[in-house]
Amino acid sequence: MIRPLILSVALLALTACGGLDKARQMPQEEIxxxxxxxxxxxxxxxxxxxxxxxxxxNEATRRGLNRCIDEGIKKRAVDTKIDRDKPILCPQGQSTQDSRCW
Structure with a gap:
């Protein structure tokens, strides 16, 4: 339970701070x-x-961290499934009593 929470927090922190674009440009030596x-x-x-x-x-392969890539892919699959399972009638940007829309 703690591991997915850490991954979610890390994901938010990386994308919110704009560090993702900078990280994309990092040379191999810096990584x-x-x-x-x-x-x-x-x-x-x-x-x-x-x-x-x-x-x-390349760095994932060198360090044997391919499991980290797998975690990101699995997290995306879970989020996609949650999004698909929401009823079509859930109003966008509005509150609703249906807990499936939360």
């Missing part, structure tokens, strides 16, 4: 200097978004 935890967070986020830069893929 290599980062901790496994930080690299894993970025890998998960890139995988969730669906666009994994080659330098980051």
């Amino acid at each position: 290599a200097a980062m901790s496994d935890e930080d690299v894993c967070g970025y890998l998960s986020t890139f995988a969730y978004k669906g666009r994994l830069p080659e330098a980051w893929q």
